[in-house]
Amino acid sequence: MTHKPTVLFVCIHNAGRSQMAAGYLRALSGGVVEVLSGGSEPGDQINPMAVSAMAEEGIDISHAVPQLMTTDQVRESDVVITMGCGDVCPIFPGKRYEDWALTDPKGKSLDEIRPIRDDIRARVEALLAQLLPATV
Secondary structure, three states: OOOOOEEEEOOOOOHHHHHHHHHHHHHHHHOOOEEEEEEEOOOOOOHHHHHHHHHOOOOOOOOOOEEOOOOOHHHOOOEEEEEEEOOOOOOOOOOEEEEEEOOOOOOOHHHHHHHHHHHHHHHHHHHHHHHOOOOO
């Protein structure tokens, strides 16, 4: 049996960037990648403008709930993608870490979030091509 890669997306509030990235990876991978997301200081709810932006892409993240990122999630993951959360992520040898410099969509309009969403999609597509080169 082939190893199913696990990717963890982490941002501060787990309410925008990391949820959009997780939504894209779930949708685009067809379930062949385990997707986790968390925040260093989880918000109360998903950013409604992020939900709207993803709905335009046919991806529903409205039922997602911001979660605290855990050390176990990092330990279980093959790839850890951070988005503006600084050095809060524990570091484990042998893990692949990337920091995606993305604007925080908090307080932004839908028109301002669309380019952030599109940037996230492009990065997720590139990541997926690296994780599953034979199937993409």
